[in-house]
Amino acid sequence: MLALLALHLALALVAPAAGARLGRNVFVLVAIAPGAAAVWAATQAAAVLDGNAPTSTTAWVPGLGLTLDLRLDALALLLMTLVSGIGTLVFLYCARYFPAGQAGVGRFAGVLTAFAGAMLGLVLADDLILLYVFWELTSVTSYLLIGFDDEDAESRRAAQQALLVTAFGGLTMLVGFVLLAQAAGTASLSAILADPPRGGTVSVALLLILVGAFTKSAQVPFHPWLPSAMAAPTPVSAYLHAAAMVKAGVYLVARLAPAFAVVAVWRPVVLTVGLATMVIGGWRALRQTDLKRLLAFGTVSQLGFLMVLFGAGTREAALAGAALLLAHGLFKATLFLTVGAVDHATGTRDLGELSGVGRRLPVLATLATLAALSMAGVPPLLGFISKEAAYEAFLHGNGTDRAVFAGLFVGSVLTAAYSARFVWGAFATKPDCAPSAVQAVSVGLIGPVAVLGAGGLLLGLVPGLADPLVQAYADSYGRPAQVEHLALWHGLSAALGWSVLTLALGAALFVLREPVRHLQRRSSRVLGAVDADRSYAATLRGLDRLSLRVTAVVQTGSLPVYLSTVLLMVVLLPGVSLLAGTRLTADVQAWDRPLQPLVAVVIAVAAVATALAHRRFTAVLTVGAVGYGIAVLFVLQGGPDLALTQFLVETLALVLFVFVLRRLPATFTRHRLRISQGARLAVALAVGAFVTAAVLVSGQARTAPPASQAYLDQSLPDAGGRNVVNVILVDFRGFDTLGEITVLAVAAMGVASLVLAGRSRRAARSDGETAMTAADGPALDAPDTPAPEVLA
Amino acid sequence: MSGPSPLAADEPADRSPVDSGAHPRLPGAEQFDPVRRSIVLETTVRLVFHTVLVFSLYLLFAGHNQPGGGFVGGLVAGCAFVLRYIAGGRAALQAAVPVDPSVPLGAGLMLAAGTGAAAWLFGGQFLESAKVSLHLPVLGAVKVVSALSFDLGVYLVVVGLVLGALRTLGAEAER
Numbered sequence: 021m022l023a024l025l026a027l028h029l030a031l032a033l034v035a036p037a038a039g040a041r042l043g044r045n046v047f048v049l050v051a052i053a054p055g056a057a058a059v060w061a062a063t064q065a066a067a068v069l070d071g072n073a074p075t076s077t078t079a080w081v082p083g084l085g086l087t088l089d090l091r092l093d094a095l096a097l098l099l100m101t102l103v104s105g106i107g108t109l110v111f112l113y114c115a116r117y118f119p120a121g122q123a124g125v126g127r128f129a130g131v132l133t134a135f136a137g138a139m140l141g142l143v144l145a146d147d148l149i150l151l152y153v154f155w156e157l158t159s160v161t162s163y164l165l166i167g168f169d170d171e172d173a174e175s176r177r178a179a180q181q182a183l184l185v186t187a188f189g190g191l192t193m194l195v196g197f198v199l200l201a202q203a204a205g206t207a208s209l210s211a212i213l214a215d216p217p218r219g220g221t222v223s224v225a226l227l228l229i230l231v232g233a234f235t236k237s238a239q240v241p242f243h244p245w246l247p248s249a250m251a252a253p254t255p256v257s258a259y260l261h262a263a264a265m266v267k268a269g270v271y272l273v274a275r276l277a278p279a280f281a282v283v284a285v286w287r288p289v290v291l292t293v294g295l296a297t298m299v300i301g302g303w304r305a306l307r308q309t310d311l312k313r314l315l316a317f318g319t320v321s322q323l324g325f326l327m328v329l330f331g332a333g334t335r336e337a338a339l340a341g342a343a344l345l346l347a348h349g350l351f352k353a354t355l356f357l358t359v360g361a362v363d364h365a366t367g368t369r370d371l372g373e374l375s376g377v378g379r380r381l382p383v384l385a386t387l388a389t390l391a392a393l394s395m396a397g398v399p400p401l402l403g404f405i406s407k408e409a410a411y412e413a414f415l416h417g418n419g420t421d422r423a424v425f426a427g428l429f430v431g432s433v434l435t436a437a438y439s440a441r442f443v444w445g446a447f448a449t450k451p452d453c454a455p456s457a458v459q460a461v462s463v464g465l466i467g468p469v470a471v472l473g474a475g476g477l478l479l480g481l482v483p484g485l486a487d488p489l490v491q492a493y494a495d496s497y498g499r500p501a502q503v504e505h506l507a508l509w510h511g512l513s514a515a516l517g518w519s520v521l522t523l524a525l526g527a528a529l530f531v532l533r534e535p536v537r538h539l540q541r542r543s544s545r546v547l548g549a550v551d552a553d554r555s556y557a558a559t560l561r562g563l564d565r566l567s568l569r570v571t572a573v574v575q576t577g578s579l580p581v582y583l584s585t586v587l588l589m590v591v592l593l594p595g596v597s598l599l600a601g602t603r604l605t606a607d608v609q610a611w612d613r614p615l616q617p618l619v620a621v622v623i624a625v626a627a628v629a630t631a632l633a634h635r636r637f638t639a640v641l642t643v644g645a646v647g648y649g650i651a652v653l654f655v656l657q658g659g660p661d662l663a664l665t666q667f668l669v670e671t672l673a674l675v676l677f678v679f680v681l682r683r684l685p686a687t688f689t690r691h692r693l694r695i696s697q698g699a700r701l702a703v704a705l706a707v708g709a710f711v712t713a714a715v716l717v718s719g720q721a722r723t724a725p726p727a728s729q730a731y732l733d734q735s736l737p738d739a740g741g742r743n744v745v746n747v748i749l750v751d752f753r754g755f756d757t758l759g760e761i762t763v764l765a766v767a768a769m770g771v772a773s774l775v776l777a778g779r780s781r782r783a784a785r786s787d788g789e790t791a792m793t794a795a796d797g798p799a800l801d802a803p804d805t806p807a808p809e810v811l812a
Numbered sequence: 813m814s815g816p817s818p819l820a821a822d823e824p825a826d827r828s829p830v831d832s833g834a835h836p837r838l839p840g841a842e843q844f845d846p847v848r849r850s851i852v853l854e855t856t857v858r859l860v861f862h863t864v865l866v867f868s869l870y871l872l873f874a875g876h877n878q879p880g881g882g883f884v885g886g887l888v889a890g891c892a893f894v895l896r897y898i899a900g901g902r903a904a905l906q907a908a909v910p911v912d913p914s915v916p917l918g919a920g921l922m923l924a925a926g927t928g929a930a931a932w933l934f935g936g937q938f939l940e941s942a943k944v945s946l947h948l949p950v951l952g953a954v955k956v957v958s959a960l961s962f963d964l965g966v967y968l969v970v971v972g973l974v975l976g977a978l979r980t981l982g983a984e985a986e987r
Contacts, residue, residue, distance in 0.1 A: 660879040661879045661880070661881070661884065664879060664880075664884050665883060665884050665887065668884065668887035668888060668890075668891065669887065671891060671894075672887060672890055672891065672894065672974060675894050675898075676977055676981055679981040679982050680981060739941055739957065739959065740876070740941075740943040740955060740957050741876035741877055741957065741959070742876070742877040742878070743875060743876055743877050743878055743879065743880070743881070745879075745881070746875045746876055746880070746881040746963070747876065747959075749881060749882075749883065749963075749966075750876075750881070750882070750941075750959040750962050750963050750966070751941050751959050754928065754941075754959070754962060755928075755938075757924075757962075757966060758924055758925060758928060761920065761921060761924060761965065761966055761969040761970075762921060764969050764970065764973050765917045765918075765920075765921055765969055765972070765973070767973070768913065768917055768972060768973045768976040768977065769914075769917075769976075771976065771977060771980055771981070772913075772976055772979075772980045775980040775981060776980065
């Protein structure tokens with residue numbers, strides 16, 4: 021399994037280079053990855069259905085207990101059929117969808133392959149953290165896919181919206197995962213499901229995880245990103261919205277429901293959100309004029325349907341859900357790819373401009389009609405079987421089940437209506453519309469559509485093909501004595517009657533589309549205030565405003581305020597804990613040598629003089645005196661290395677200070693300070709007292725033998741040096757030194773760029789017109805400079 | 813522009829206080845503001861510059877057993893360049909070190925990290941040090957520790973830092 025993921029990654033990395041050479045045929049190359057995954061899944065199917073899930077475990081970060089645990093069970097196999105099976109067809113479709121000379125096609129193929137790999141990893145992951153990693157990878161790659169047309173503002177907005185919404189959900193979900201893993205004592209998914217933890221923490225964790233699932237699967241109120249994402253190229257829509265991305269949330273719910281549906285918070289939340297999504301999505305789909313957006317809202321609706329079925333937590337509902345998952349993958353991919361082909365042939369996706377397309381593209385029209393019939397739930401297609409099973413699951417239960425059934429019924433009526441609207445919009449001959457000019461559609465585009473459409477028909481006619489797989493997932497709820505198999509004909513049941521009624525009402529809604537349109541327009545005027553897309557925009561604007569306000573409060577630009585804040589924190593946090601938990605003994609030796617207090621007095625005088633200084637230059641000199649004084653203390657203590665370093669650093673710092681001082685006013689400014697002199701004095705005294713106390717206490721707080729003795733002992737035998745300070749720097753703690761010189765190098769470059777940036781800004785202000793050249797060139801301001809004085 | 817050759821130090825210093833450039837006391841100093849030039853300073857710097865540099869190298873090599881080391885050595889070398897800069901301005905510094913400060917910075921980092929990585933080649937841990945005893949013709953038995961090249965990297969980075977600060981801050985102040 022790991023090899024399959026590696027194959028996806030490898031092909032994703034190769035694709036950009038290969039795309040430059042192969043052009044759009046690069047998709048055939050990268051299709052190897054999902055193709056291999058699909059073939060492998062098929063070979064494993066028998067074992068999986070017998071209950072022997074193949075697993076693979078690879079160490080990842082042993083120190084953190086992270087492992088690459090992969091597991092192919094029935095649900096994963098079901099999803100893999102969609103992700104890799106439909107994925108392969110979409111990849112092949114891409115090879116003919118993009119025009120031959122399309123730019124950036126290699127990059128696109130690479131990202132698409134990476135996305136397919138991430139999705140595959142998501143369904144195979146058997147570890148919560150690993151699942152989360154793949155989850156976010158799909159968010160990131162889908163961001164790149166949706167924003168493929170990066171010169172189009174709408175694409176960028178749609179990509180950003182998808183990323184923000186799904187990443188928000190993903191982060192929320194991560195918190196839930198961590199809580200769940202803590203409660204269970206393990207991050208292993210199969211272990212958690214086998215022995216699910218219970219309690220208040222778990223309820224909170226589940227709610228957080230559901231937020232993640234809802235955002236990913238475009239549930240109300242997070243749904244607007246999905247219709248917006250229609251800005252992506254059509255094959256991406258087909259793949260992301262039929263087979264992959266949006267199924268991730270549904271997958272997670274399906275994965276967790278067998279263990280957690282009995283938790284009190286689960287059913288009300290999932291069922292309410294799912295039903296609301298199903299009805300709202302269907303209602304919105306009815307008023308779309310863009311075929312792709314119509315399908316997108318249809319997807320939203322169907323995702324709500326799936327959410328209800330998988331979240332209900334009963335065997336019958338799960339059976340229906342698994343069948344619908346398969347059916348939806350097949351018919352929605354077919355329909356999206358059809359829209360792509362129609363768009364190719366006519367140059368438009370607006371159903372008001374399309375007329376007579378069905379007569380010109382009969383094969384495509386037949387395939388799309390089959391898929392739409394499956395979506396509407398017409399026999400003998402897989403969509404009918406799954407809806408029938410769903411009705412059956414909720415028809416015979418208590419009051420809650422009846423309420424859910426009512427919601428499903430309304431949603432299904434709307435689904436039937438927009439399915440009819442789709443076929444009519446795409447292929448019908450409309451009397452009030454000029455016939456569209458239709459170009460021929462290549463076999464490469466129709467082929468994948470035909471395979472997908474035929475799949476839906478075949479599984480509908482012979483439901484026994486899909487039955488074992490679907491049953492195997494439903495068995496996670498236990499296997500009853502009397503197993504209800506998927507079948508076309510269950511006899512004259514109540515569910516059949518409701519199915520007929522659904523289709524009849526759906527047809528009526530379609531026929532009465534003019535009155536419905538008026539009703540929609542009137543309702544949208546009332547409901548406009550709670551439009552989810554507008555709330556999203558308002559939220560973003562609010563965040564922008566908030567960050568501006570916070571910045572204005574926090575970043576005042578006043579150096580004294582910044583310094584006081586930092587110093588006060590130092591005094592308050594460690595200082596208070598110091599006061600609270602310290603036992604300072606009287607065992608403090610004032611000095612070792614009589615010269616030391618003398619030097620200390622000099623240092624103190626210099627420090628006070630610094631604080632009192634009016635001229636900047638005086639202050640720098642007295643600060644230097646403090647530094648030299650400390651160096652003298654080092655000498656007295658017997659640390660020549662330290663003393664030498666201190667002297668040199670002090671000298672160089674003094675010189676650099678002088679350079680800077682030449683550009684500054686000679687005296688300190690005394691006016692317009694935000695903090696009064698007294699307050700600053702208080703802060704300074706507090707910091708001084710704290711540091712003194714900290715030094716005294718830490719000197720007495722030793723509980724373990726000092727490390728220095730070991731260094732002294734090992735310096736000569738281990739590192740061959742008698743200067744233990746140097747040996748520590750270059751050998752014992754060499755890693756630290758490497759880090760420090762890296763910081764030095766970065767600081768040097770930072771100083772250079774800051775100074776140069778300030779210089780070009782000033783040049784721009786003073787030179788006006790000529791500023792541009794001054795700011796651009798490395799020659800800067802010095803005509804006498806022989807070489808550019810820039811730290812590159 | 814070339815660096816100061818060792819021979820240049822032996823030439824007699826020009827005695828005129830304001831030198832127009834035929835025999836510069838300090839290479840590059842002729843481009844300095846004539847009012848701010850000081851014959852005493854220029855001559856002194858010319859005398860001590862190389863001594864200070866040699867001292868910095870001594871600190872670098874002696875550091876493993878006596879006070880010193882790459883950091884201190886680099887700072888001393890930095891002081892030598894500061895002297896040169898104070899006496900002769902940017903051009904004098906440029907004449908002494910005709911490379912961009914990023915060269916010693918980068919070379920030092922590469923050397924230090926490379927020394928650490930080289931230990932891998934010999935099957936050791938990153939930054940693990942090795943001792944080699946050599947018999948050189950003049951110096952006799954010399955013990956070399958691989959940490960020396962690490963220290964040389966530190967030395968170069970510090971020199972690069974000082975040079976960079978002189979060029980940017982100093983040049984900024986000179987305007």
